[in-house]
Amino acid sequence: MLVSLIEEIKAKFIEHVESRYHYSLSQLIVEQPPKVELGDLAFPFCFELAKYLKRPPRQVATEIASSVGEFPGVAKIQVAGPGYINVFLKRRNFFKQLFQGSHQRPVRSTTPTQTKEKIILEHTNINPNKAAHIGHLRNAVLGDTFARLLRFGGESVEVQNYIDDTGVQVADVVVGFKYLEKKNLPAVQAIPGKFDYYCWDLYARVSSFYQQNPDSQKFRAETLKLIEEGNNETAELAHYISHKIVQCHLDTMWRIGIQYDLLPKESDILHLRFWHYAFELLKKTGAIHFETSGKNQGCWIMRVGERSSRAPKEPVADRSERDYEEGKIIVRSNGTVTYVGKDIAYQLWKFGLLGMDFFYHPFYRYPNGHTAYMTHSTPDRQPGLVQFGHGQRVYNVIDSRQSYLQNIVIEGLRALGFQEQADKSTHFSYEMVALSPRCCEELGIQLSEEDKQRPYIEVSGRKGLGVKADDLIDTLLEKSFQEVRSRHIDLDETEMKRIAATIAVSALRYFLLKYTRNSVIAFDFKEALSFEGETGPYVQYAVVRANNIFRKVQEEDPSCSPDSVQSFVQTLGTEAFPDERIEDEFWKLIYLASQLESNVCLSIQTAEPATLAKYLFGLAQAFNLFYHKHRIISEVDPLKKRFLLALTRIIRDQLEQGLNLLGISVPAKM
RNA sequence: GCGCCCGUAGCUCAGGCGGAUAGAGCACCUGCCUUCUAAGCAGGGGGUCGCAGGUUCGAAUCCUGCCGGGCGUACCA
Numbered sequence: 034m035l036v037s038l039i040e041e042i043k044a045k046f047i048e049h050v051e052s053r054y055h056y057s058l059s060q061l062i063v064e065q066p067p068k069v070e071l072g073d074l075a076f077p078f079c080f081e082l083a084k085y086l087k088r089p090p091r092q093v094a095t096e097i098a099s100s101v102g103e104f105p106g107v108a109k110i111q112v113a114g115p116g117y118i119n120v121f122l123k124r125r126n127f128f129k130q131l132f133q134g135s136h137q138r139p140v141r142s143t144t145p146t147q148t149k150e151k152i153i154l155e156h157t158n159i160n161p162n163k164a165a166h167i168g169h170l171r172n173a174v175l176g177d178t179f180a181r182l183l184r185f186g187g188e189s190v191e192v193q194n195y196i197d198d199t200g201v202q203v204a205d206v207v208v209g210f211k212y213l214e215k216k217n218l219p220a221v222q223a224i225p226g227k228f229d230y231y232c233w234d235l236y237a238r239v240s241s242f243y244q245q246n247p248d249s250q251k252f253r254a255e256t257l258k259l260i261e262e263g264n265n266e267t268a269e270l271a272h273y274i275s276h277k278i279v280q281c282h283l284d285t286m287w288r289i290g291i292q293y294d295l296l297p298k299e300s301d302i303l304h305l306r307f308w309h310y311a312f313e314l315l316k317k318t319g320a321i322h323f324e325t326s327g328k329n330q331g332c333w334i335m336r337v338g339e340r341s342s343r344a345p346k347e348p349v350a351d352r353s354e355r356d357y358e359e360g361k362i363i364v365r366s367n368g369t370v371t372y373v374g375k376d377i378a379y380q381l382w383k384f385g386l387l388g389m390d391f392f393y394h395p396f397y398r399y400p401n402g403h404t405a406y407m408t409h410s411t412p413d414r415q416p417g418l419v420q421f422g423h424g425q426r427v428y429n430v431i432d433s434r435q436s437y438l439q440n441i442v443i444e445g446l447r448a449l450g451f452q453e454q455a456d457k458s459t460h461f462s463y464e465m466v467a468l469s470p471r472c473c474e475e476l477g478i479q480l481s482e483e484d485k486q487r488p489y490i491e492v493s494g495r496k497g498l499g500v501k502a503d504d505l506i507d508t509l510l511e512k513s514f515q516e517v518r519s520r521h522i523d524l525d526e527t528e529m530k531r532i533a534a535t536i537a538v539s540a541l542r543y544f545l546l547k548y549t550r551n552s553v554i555a556f557d558f559k560e561a562l563s564f565e566g567e568t569g570p571y572v573q574y575a576v577v578r579a580n581n582i583f584r585k586v587q588e589e590d591p592s593c594s595p596d597s598v599q600s601f602v603q604t605l606g607t608e609a610f611p612d613e614r615i616e617d618e619f620w621k622l623i624y625l626a627s628q629l630e631s632n633v634c635l636s637i638q639t640a641e642p643a644t645l646a647k648y649l650f651g652l653a654q655a656f657n658l659f660y661h662k663h664r665i666i667s668e669v670d671p672l673k674k675r676f677l678l679a680l681t682r683i684i685r686d687q688l689e690q691g692l693n694l695l696g697i698s699v700p701a702k703m
Numbered sequence: 704g705c706g707c708c709c710g711u712a713g714c715u716c717a718g719g720c721g722g723a724u725a726g727a728g729c730a731c732c733u734g735c736c737u738u739c740u741a742a743g744c745a746g747g748g749g750g751u752c753g754c755a756g757g758u759u760c761g762a763a764u765c766c767u768g769c770c771g772g773g774c775g776u777a778c779c780a
Contacts, residue, residue, distance in 0.1 A: 060720085068723090080761090
């Protein structure tokens with residue numbers, strides 16, 4: 034609502050400036066004045082115009098303000114400061130519209146052009162060889178939240194979680210079972226308890242085993258080869274491990290409300306010969322070339338000279354042959370393909386450019402009825418029921434350490450002539466989650482003196498160094514359960530647990546979302562486990578408080594039904610409730626609440642969920658201030674009471690909707 | 704070496720496509736629970752926005768150069 038209103042106002046200013054001064058404004062920036070008294074919208078474009086006209090900005094602003102005419106929804110226009118044009122909105126109108134719209138979706142479509150694109154969003158992508166840790170949680174929460182935002186914006190989104198079931202990491206755990214533990218498949222199947230935790234420890238053991246016995250690396254190569262060939266005991270063991278671990282990951286992610294549509298497996302990309310097709314394509318178009326000499330002799334290489342950027346730098350030859358500037362190996366000299374190569378094939382498939390498809394089997398049924406499918410190399414009993422891929426836009430949620438490789442994938446598409454698809458491929462990058470030195474201490478990890486001085490310590494699956502996702506969720510559940518019990522001793526335990534779960538998810542998701550993507554999170558238990566201050570529970574609490582008001586007011590004053598509030602708003606302005614009664618204090622809140630829409634748009638455009646998270650916290654803060662200042666239930670003026678209730682409802686609705694987009698729901702009590 | 708990212712309050716971070724007095728949380732200090740739940744609110748102290756130039760009517764924001772930190776630049780992913 035506010036967004037379209039601003040667009041209308043902008044358009045009129047642009048048109049007016051053009052016809053009166055024959056000047057087209059390069060871009061029209063809208064700001065918010067520092068104080069409500071100064072207005073609701075501030076336009077600084079007169080500074081630019083004044084420069085062009087060589088006249089004082091304030092004079093130009095005054096001229097425009099008096100000549101531009103009326104705007105729908107605008108009460109008045111004022112010149113302020115050195116030359117701003119400030120706009121005051123019609124408060125009652127605005128309030129009424131916001132009230133009527135607040136329970137609907139505030140965003141109809143973020144893309145003004147109605148070209149419906151199918152979006153493929155890849156996230157999580159945890160190697161299926163160990164338990165998920167906090168770093169994986171950040172990836173999944175960012176991806177899941179972004180999917181929610183896009184869907185809310187009217188997009189059609191398919192969420193894929195790529196399973197690297199034939200990679201080294203799985204092979205390492207297989208090596209662990211075979212050579213360290215001497216376990217065959219039945220013995221592995223008989224392992225009790227959390228399998229992903231078991232593998233977490235085993236993986237760390239294998240890594241140090243390699244380190245101590247460099248010869249043993251040959252086991253890895255052998256195992257990898259056996260896994261790729263298939264039809265042998267080792268491959269069966271690997272299959273069991275990776276599938277079992279994927280199951281664990283999906284269980285973990287579902288605990289915080291994350292689900293997937295499709296799990297594409299790397300083994301299927303190999304078995305269905307996707308790579309062979311992509312390889313032919315790459316060779317045919319000259320995107321890769323065969324190295325006949327030098328260090329990379331016998332490899333297929335992709336030139337990465339002037340990656341992402343514009344003009345190729347001339348003196349390439351100048352830069353003495355450095356190892357790291359010769360391009361990226363796509364096919365190794367032994368004929369095996371690297372991860373990037375497979376990823377190019379996968380990316381081509383996502384866009385439907387491969388002319389080949391997977392088979393799909395149902396893999397995981399969620400309690401809400403949703404099914405996650407897994408790719409397969411052979412048809413299901415009921416083939417053809419589902420279809421995946423064929424996207425028009427692709428987002429890959431992958432941490433920023435892989436941006437070099439992601440660039441190669443995108444440049445690969447470009448080299449193949451798929452310019453448009455390359456442009457519509459986005460690496461949704463984010464910084465890693467590391468451990469603060471204090472956190473390491475708490476975990477009993479010994480640090481060198483040098484490490485203690487560092488701002489953070491990198492998580493390492495290989496070293497078994499990290500905070501496991503399920504452990505963190507358990508701790509959060511336990512803590513929130515205690516908090517709930519201390520406040521609501523009357524509730525039965527199932528109810529307490531249900532509420533605690535909602536709060537735990539909220540704390541975790543908000544914690545991972547409040548940092549912008551390019552900020553490294555130095556994980557700290559104290560901050561992650563906090564329910565106070567800038568946290569998810571704080572925002573939830575504001576909504577619970579608003580709901581308490583509605584519940585209580587109905588009990589104590591039956592005349593204040595939702596219907597009576599509704600009809601009050603309908604008649605707003607016609608009689609006893611003049612514009613002036615919407616004082617600045619209330620208006621500030623209304624106006625802030627109306628900005629959910631623009632914050633959602635901004636979050637989508639910049640692919641930055643933190644923007645929305647921060648906004649919701651600010652709105653919750655503003656509501657808490659209001660909550661403390663005004664006693665709604667004991668308000669004696671019936672009109673004011675209804676006004677305050679309507680205002681509360683708007684904020685409640687906006688907060689609740691915003692939280693839903695972050696994957697956070699609101700408990701009945703807190 | 705080259706590429707990308709970061710440096711803002713004691714700590715953790717917003718703001719950053721130039722705009723009005725630089726914000727929040729945590730921590731610390733002082734108050735507020737017979738009230739719509741204190742997971743809250745009010746108040747307080749705390750800043751040469753890494754440094755130096757430049758562009759501009761105006762710079763935390765843009766440009767250049769330094770300083771300090773991180774990540775990447777693998778026949779790992």
